[in-house]
Amino acid sequence: SMSRGKPVQEGVRVKLPQGVTWENLASMTPDEIKEKNLWPKGFLPLPHPNHGEGGMVFPKFVIDEINRQEARDLTRFDLDFDLPDHFLPEFPAPIYLTTRPDLGDVSQGKLVTINNYYELFNGILNPKQLEGLRLLVTPFPQQQFNQTEDRRSERPSRGVACFDCHANGHTDAATHLVGDIRPQEFRHRIDTPSLRGVNVQRLFGSQRALKSVEDFTEFEQRAAYFDGDPVIATKKGVNVLERGSQVHFMAEFQALLGFPPAPKLNIYGKLDPAKATKEELRGQDLFFGKAQCGVCHPAPYYTDNLMHDLKAERFYKPQMVNGRMASSDGPIKTFTLRGIKDSPPYLHDGRLLTLEDTVEFFNLIQGLKLADQEKRDLAAFLRAL
Incomplete structure (x- = not known):
């Protein structure tokens, strides 16, 4: 749950194109996904509720x-x-x-x-x-x-x-x-x-x-x-x-606004092995190893204070979605991941509803080919931050 007890939504909510699995997509090149039009619609840039009009909208x-x-x-x-x-x-x-x-x-x-x-x-x-x-x-x-x-x-x-x-x-x-x-x-x-x-x-x-x-x-x-x-x-x-x-x-x-308590993290911003689960510890190893998340999100605050371009447009053709031209986004600030479970939805435009959606997105963007258990471990680690 979040810091004051609201349930954290879990699981992949993005819908796949018919007849395709996440494993299928992970085995394809960006060009293949683009040519076959298989990039999940939920991974496209999210339009505003009325993109032509825009402006502030509150829950x-x-x-x-x-x-x-x-x-x-x-x-x-x-x-x-x-x-x-x-x-x-x-x-x-x-x-x-x-x-x-x-x-x-x-x-x-x-x-x-x-x-x-x-x-x-x-x-x-x-x-x-x-x-x-x-x-x-x-x-x-x-x-x-x-x-x-x-x-x-x-x-x-x-x-x-x-x-x-x-x-x-x-x-x-x-x-x-x-x-x-x-x-x-x-x-x-x-x-x-x-x-x-x-x-x-x-x-x-x-x-x-x-x-x-x-x-x-x-x-x-x-x-x-x-x-x-x-x-x-x-x-x-x-x-x-x-x-x-x-x-x-x-x-x-x-500047006085602090991150929420993360009782499983030590003074270096990494997991205390005495407090973390095996799943979370495996997730941490993936985060700083195979998944390369730590390249842009280093401990202890899980941001490099830089901007990066994910080049997500490698995976889809430019297209209009409800008034929003889905094309290249360009470089975006690296947001901190401390307390990330408290601030859904994810990515700069909120297109990713859960941490599991986020793991699937980056698995494709980075070409990681993570196994199902590795994805679960990574999401567990993110929830501990």
Whole structure:
């Protein structure tokens, strides 16, 4: 289960083309799979719920809780979120602070909002960090949620807060389209990444490669909130944050967001043989050996802080899928795998619903030819991280 007890979905959910097994696919070259059109549809880039329109879309449980606490409605009149709740992270997610590991989860099981952040955190944060958190839970105008007539909420909206997507400093799997690609059909869907462990990360944005969490915090509301268009940002209400007394405070709080406890890992980020199962230990050997996961995801934090291009387009012909042109994605940031069981779905666009789907995907992408037991071992290790 996840850190607060939500069941982790298991098993391969991607459907294979008729008459084909995973072993068949693993024995073929990328060109063969491409020519015979056998790449599983679930492994193609995932389109936005309405790719031509795009924009922020929130799961219903997020909309309901923010509406209950703040009377701020993040419902879109034109779109609903598309993935079932059981494939999403637990909500509200636990919060672990690097400065107070003795406290465990400090969320008290609540979604942190502008209404309760002070009572929850006063006394465990300093005044600067508390002010940073206030800004992270304060809504500001955004492309779909604003006070102009060009919006997707029924009534004029105060906007969106950082923690509406990064709920409790983690993720609620809210989706959007990246702002940095044109034309529209080439824009990538985003699965909101967790902010846990940003203190050890040095690249931000799946492809924009911003170099610090301060940069990301400062620039996000200048244009990314508005589809990468600074003119529209000016029209709808851009939020210009001051670097020294606002951005720095927000970033300092974000840097306190720790990974969830992983009781089977030692101080080097590897399994303690006295605590791990045989399956998990075999999975670790595969991870750093035959499967080569550790090349891009080295211990202890399981990221190399670089970007890599998987070249998945080797396996399929360019094709339009619900308004999304499935072709080459290009280099994408290596996300950390610590606490990975807490943040489904997987890959930058959320196309992979389970860790088992992810293992099957990379088995083909990397040409690993893993046996069934090896796949199970690898998934078991990932759940222990």
